[in-house]
Amino acid sequence: MTKVLIIGSGISGLTCAIECASRGISTILVSPFPSERAQSVLAAGGINAVLRTDNGDSIEQHIKDTLNGGCNIAGVKAVTGLCSEAPDIVRWLEGLGTVFSRDKESKIMQRPFGGQTYPRTCFAGTSTGKQIVTALVMETRRYEGKGLIERRFWTDFYGALIKDKTCYGALLYNEATRTLESVTADAVVIATGGQNRMFSKTTGSTQCDGYAAGKLFEQGVELKNLEFIQYHPTAIETDRKNMLISEAARGEGGRLYYEDGGKRVYFMEDKFGEKGNLMPRDVVSKTMYETGRDIYLDVSFLGKAQILDRIPEVYDLCMKYRGLDITRESIPVKPSVHFFMGGIAVGLNHMTNISNLYAVGECASIYHGANRLGGNSLLAAVYSGRTAAKDIASRKVEQEPSDWSEFASREQGRLEAIREAEGAVFSVHIKNMLRENITGSLGIVRSEKEIDKSIEVLDHLIDVETSGMVRYDSSELEYFNYSLGGILKLGKAMLVCARSRCESRGAHLRSDYPEREESFKKATIISYDEGEFNTRLVGEDAYEG
Template sequence: MTRHEMTGNEMSPEARGGMERHTYDVVVIGAGGAGLRAAIAAQEAGARTAVVCKSLLGKAHTVMAEGGAAAALGNRWPEDSWKVHFRDTMRGGKMLNNWRMAQLHAQEAPERVLELEDWGALFDRTEDGLISQRDFGGHRYARLAHVGDRTGLELIRTLQQRTVQLGIDVFMECTVTDVLKEAGDREGRVAGALAYWRETGRFITFEAPSVILATGGIGKSYKVTSNSWEYTGDGHALALRAGASLINMEFVQFHPTGMVWPPSVKGLLVTESVRGDGGILRNSEGERFMFDYIPDYFRAETADTEEEADRWYDDKKNNRRPPELLPRDEVARAINSEIKAGRGSPHGGIFLDIASRRDADYIRKRLPSMYHQFKELADVDITAEPMEIGPTCHYVMGGVEVDPDTQQSAVTGLYAAGEVSGGMHGSNRLGGNSLSDLLVFGKRAGEAAAAYAVTSGQQGARPVIDEVDVKEAQASALAPFDVAADASGGSENPYTIQQDLQQSMNDLVGIIRTAPELERSLEALRQLKERATRMVVEGHRQYNPGWHLALDLRSMLLVSECIARAALARQESRGGHTRDDFPGPDPGWGAKNLVLTLDASGDGVDITEQALPVMPADLEQLFQDT
């Protein structure tokens, strides 16, 4: 099925004054799990819905979420419940989560997973024929519904099939550059979006009262990342420029296990399922070092000896989990410490060993993607030898500030779901919570966006796009073609700027941070933004990846500044934010969010503090009971 066959209401550019235009009730930006689930919900609610995505349908980064979707189904452990899942999520996020989002997620995740099964998802099964659930770090019970280690792929396949079945229009290889506001009121409601076809460079306008951001994360601002090429912070930047706010952008999760060799695949994700199925971490001296890094607040739940940890996999009744299954931030910091202490592997990582723990048939059955990934890309047989792995930029917990029940931002008609939204995961996301998060809040965003769009239509007051804004947005997007080399600084290449940005973020705003390094990063970002004004793109708009990157850099530079400013402001260590000069958590900082908005110039960001929502007494009691 081609792109054009999926855009059913296409109108010729000639018929609309030279620009392709479409009218919908809801436009979803992004075709990952959150975007597709939102589109399905909106369409089923009666809204005319379109999905716009930078890549091809089915190629979203969600396919790389391999381990499973966390949901308290209780198939392995009948003792599991939404309350335990809620408590695990809040503790994993170091209590900085929006409690209402964590509650809704834990309560609704089982229904969303069973819904996928009704739509044709083929999950692994228990001996009794129920959906199988595996262990993951930070979860008290085995609760990840999975399909081998290819769960994200199956999720996308199922949602994609449902999307096509419902007749939802999909605009593939199409990039949104701006969210457009109501004519005559730039502080008012959303009216649509401007995009361009990546193939031809032609602009396209979407008129819609509801826009849902489902664009994923920010990882391509870092040199070493598990993220795919689409993850350039588009949704975060679109929200800021539209007048919405971001929260807690300092919290960037570095997944403990990314490939470190060969260099061409450095950072590529090694699923947490390897550790969930028995893999252990060793340093260059052969020591299983995670026993030295168990935090006090997990001491009662974590095995203290190798014998106790090994026994857990065969007899889990004592529930004293191996230290390799601590939350990701704890494991990543431990690995980083071992490497810095000179106990790393030959290529700058450490060793992840499942070969000595499980037989070859078990590994190939449970971890087929990992077996093929290492065999084909690194010539390593994980059934016979350990993997070299290290931390890789993986996920941003911060994002668009949204209403927990509807996912609407501060801008009327603008919604966000999935990784681009903030609040759900606090300062650190537990593995497996991302897939169930995007299902739960994708559905909620789609339903809320559809309800608002239908209501605005019934009232006869659908917002109208300002044509002046459209022309300004077009001119801004085309600016790199018009920049001429000046005598003082000359022209700049977007690829060079991206390389320098990634190096700066990797070196100065990485897994361990200090005030002097963060201040240097802000100065580096200022210089990069100035250089970006001199970016020159050669050639024409057709098939021009340099132009695409120049537009992506607008988002990457803005979002990187948000991360660095928030990291400098938060003077404590918590979850995915570690300050070497403030090594512990601070109760004062644990009671507030950092909110970022676009400044008056429109080129930088302002930062303010905001009190964390107060958890109700009945939910607070869950933590006192433990």
């Protein structure tokens, strides 16, 4: 029987575990926290699928919208698979117990989201992610009862067991015992979410710290399209993070404006017409940035009843963090880092360039090109989990047993030395510098000059880390805290990718290269080899690991 190790228990990891277990595959699912605390539960707006065609919508149109929204660099085959399976995915989730909102005729309601030709975002109030996670956890427990899934919490990914470009399992860090354990498996699936914590403030979870992607990059795993970082147009800033005002607020009719001499200017509608407020996120954020004004979102005209019925979480959030009553007042909003189109490079079957190592969900880069459409990432999380599981089952991989205990005890020794080291520079200081630099140079608009300055700082931080000058700060609240090498290299890789794309496309806007260039209608692949960061461009659907 095949044994699979899945790292990360958000929507993509849970789906992959269920799909593996349903095929009789023995599955271990690990994460530092239970699924109920994964970023997936924050998803408010909904999940996309074409459920009706009587309004003119079609799967072909969903494919077209997704490719156009991503500025035509996502693969046609990948996106076709994603959109074609969407209706079945929504029905499957409903069958597992996700309670989607329904209309008077008992049909699943669908609201318009940015970049869609027809309304196709299915939602469960404004807690779609929570509802989906709850349903998937229940199903996971069923397989746990049958002995097919083992869930391990308070357990972190430390690194993969890789030899000759093949993955044999992973080293896991047990937070309670503070020890490393080597766990072998026929296939390993990385489902660790985006790289939010590489920035000072985002709308996402601090669990999405980029550690796994960075560590794997150090270990020879290729990454892709790291320059494409989605700024969601509507967030409100608080002390520690940016709180998302879901696109559902604009889907329900919310209007963006700024004030000029006491008069409201509905700049998105003026520039793009009736659907202006629901242009793709890259377009809205860019246009907001270009106004140079304070921007407001008005939903008050919808009336209290509709606001409380359709976007209650937006109401609660504004009341809680700003004391703002959105049934009467406008919301001051600004763009915030939100989603990562880039991540671990995978082929159509979700395998990386390392045999038997897969990546799914937001940590993988394949469907969203240069800009993701709202509602497509929950879909991609489920679809990618399913796709990887199907591939693992069809390949019937069964590896020869291998012994990694010596490697594990060597790494344990290294970890203890790191923990005890009394270097002069606190780890928290290095992380803050990393975040400040990434935030400062990978804003909505970037330039070579700013990127180069940050690369210089990161090169220095990498030197500090490798020369053993770091003192690890155990008071930090982050769960796995004893390695900075990976995230520093991931940070540099993000900058190198952004520097190498000498054009403006989707969420990557360069002040020094403002035009879109045909020669860059490709994905950026970056690899790390003995200190060298190497980039290359690959064509649509061409990546096979």
